Amino acid sequence: MSDINSNIPEGDLATKWTKYKSSVPLVNPSNKRSIEVIIVGSGLAGASAAATLAEMGYKVKCFCFQDSPRRAHSIAAQGGINAAKNYQNDGDSTYRLFYDTIKGGDYRAREANVHRLAEVSTNIIDQCVAQGVPLAREYGGLLDNRSFGGTQVQRTFYAAGQTGQQLLLGAYSALERQIGMGKVEMYTRHEMLEVVKIDGKARGIIARNLITGEIERHFGHAVVLGTGGYGNVFYLSTNAMGSNVTAAWKAHKQGAYFANPCYTQIHPTCIPVSGDHQSKLTLMSESLRNDGRIWVPKKKDDNRKPTDIPEDERDYYLERRYPAFGNLVPRDVASRAAKERCDAGYGVGSSKLAVYLDFKANTERYGRIEASKSGIHNPDQETCMRLGTEVVKAKYGNLFDMYAQITGENPYETPMRIYPAVHYTMGGLWVDYNLMTSVPGLYCTGEANFSDHGANRLGASALMQGLADGYFVLPYTIGAYLSKEISVKAIPTDHPAFIEAEERAKGILNKLINIKGTKSVDHFHKRLGLIMWDKCGMSRSEEGLKEAIEEIRALRAEFWSNVRIPGSADELNTELEKAGRVADFIELGELMCIDALNRNESCGGHFREEYQTEEGEALRDDENFAYVAAWEFKEGVNFELHKEDLKFENIKVAQRSYK
């Protein structure tokens, strides 16, 4: 039985959002002017919300830790953004996007939220194009689409391999417009360190000015966190170096439930680790799987150059195991299949932890089409490859250049080596249908919340969700709360709750700086990452998770007694910033293991070795685990489980099959 209320409106799934949107209480324009909203984070979910709320007339303050809101890590998203436009006339619809997303998430997402996401997906594309976002077009002048994993339609809009960059710069320009008009106050190089609660409601934040070290108090009638995912708990991930869980974790410690923390997405196509010095991993977009074929040699420890291995000695294992979806199976399935081959001894490269992503067949095919366009009949292979390379260059040039730059190898001549890496976190702060956390007045949007992707996110759905939340959902749903707050005057920041929250934040900073131990912050972060990757990564077991929990607790104790942070707290101090974030990652890591241990089933990105089918596929337990695990923080780093049952009234729950 659910013991938390998701506040999903009654009624038919297809009309629920439209009806609700039309009946949410409104705040009149003159009242909006005196209502202040704090937005933490300036990525797709934060910037879009900040711009839209300011356009609506609210007073907005927006915070980011980078030097400009344009740096937020949404910018690095490569492949694309989904929308149920059906421009390709291939049978797409709101329902099909909804269905694919629920199935892709392995039946662990909320129907009502996902349907709403699919509904507003089309508005996002319209909005972005109107802002001047240069999405890819065809010669007829209309928008182009491509395929992504887990779907059989072409619904992904893109801008070369820089879709996230272009969408973020669109949201950023909308945000800067409001800043220029004086309707948003922007605080760059500021990090949120505490949520301030008054009478149980979120009423502001404590932030640190990262340049001066000054601790600041900021009031808001409501607080929105659009602070991204927590993949950096693994140390090595595709996230930016600064991506962190701190804002969400501080909110968690103030009463916001943290949902499904163990649902992490391991992306199948990343550049493999090259050495111990590695600081981050780089993604090769899922869009490459449109044209690349994934394989390993059929022979173990085959040390020949990939180009010397003949066709019949290659194992295209995704095409072999999943003929219907082939190389376009969802990410969790593709990642596990790569791990399975490498574990069995078929991996390639010096580390043997890599598989090939090969473009030759499709390059040749493109070359043949180009040759025929130019009237060349029976072209030889060299001509095909030359012409085809031009086509591939136009589609993925920046990704190929990036690969060459990082590995020193030419991917036009030899297949890419790829391996799975931590990429996205489906878990996050629990939110209701209004995107409000379990703390009244505290909202959470984008990757930072848990709401739409279940146990596995489909490619090109993160950009969709971030912008859906910020442009089209939160600006409506926040009215349900703020309409009741119109009589609340701005609370002065000398209120005891602000002073107390500031003391908490300062206390942690002082404690960290005064440990004066012997090991750097990175030392602890790397060790945490190894524990998480080995025992709470692509596959998990009861035994491993129990060990991990003990190891993380020991690591936490060691961190708090032996971390070394040079410098002081009243200046720009990047080690102090990192230390605060790693301290929170250590606590989160423990909760992730606890959650993974609690979930005695395999679903999506969460794979428990004890629960698999004979063919090695994830084995769900719908009878006992069709629920959202929402954890409440308790004194002394303890956690209490609350459950939100997932009801599927519009989709028949089935074993997920991509065969």
Place this chain on the structure above:
Amino acid sequence: MSTGNMNLTLKVWRQKNSKTKGALVDYKLSGISPDMSFLEMFDVLNEDLINKGEEPVVFDHDCREGICGMCSMFINGRPHGPKDLVTTCQLHMRSFKDGDTIVVEPWRAAAFPVVKDLAVDRSAFDRVIASGGFISVNTGNAQDANSLPIPKLQADAAFEAAACIGCGACVATCKNASAMLFVSAKISQLALLPQGQPERYRRVQSMVAQMDAEGFGNCTNTGACEAECPKGISLENIARMNRDFASAKFASEESL
């Protein structure tokens, strides 16, 4: 797994904050792998400094995949170092030789004051965008995305201008510390699209005025900005901006 065998001498700009003077400080590094990125080499330096009880070098960086535009080192006299079309974070040590001396400085421009060590304040760029680098369309106002076809070549040209990552290498390399390449890239992106037309002449005037107010220098057509831009933004954008600016000032009804 790679093993490191490069020995390097670094001369790194150290400056406590915007109010104090800075200086180049020498550091010796050994065991550097050619597979490391330039910033990973700095991670090694910082780990050494922390272990010795010294303060690590502060530098801006975030995505480390060449797209966020936050990294900003001036390496051996060139922004983002010796390779063309590459940001500092994507520069790898295989571009250097064992025994090299590498000089690393922050961006130098009056409009980009040093914050600490190698980190500078580029908020002037944000203020230029806030002055007009947008299309005034509120959320919810948009028509269907395919209702306005845009010729592919025009859309592609807009995209090429939009590829700017706002890192500021163009300003850092320019002898006049001009921001023309950055400003013109945004102006071009929007001027090339039908959606950008209503505000086209207003936009160019307010952005140029803000650019001047921030203290960026003028353009003397040296072309260093284009040569050093990690994203290959073309000088043509500056020509387009100048054309639009002249049209706005002399021919437009909306001269600001």
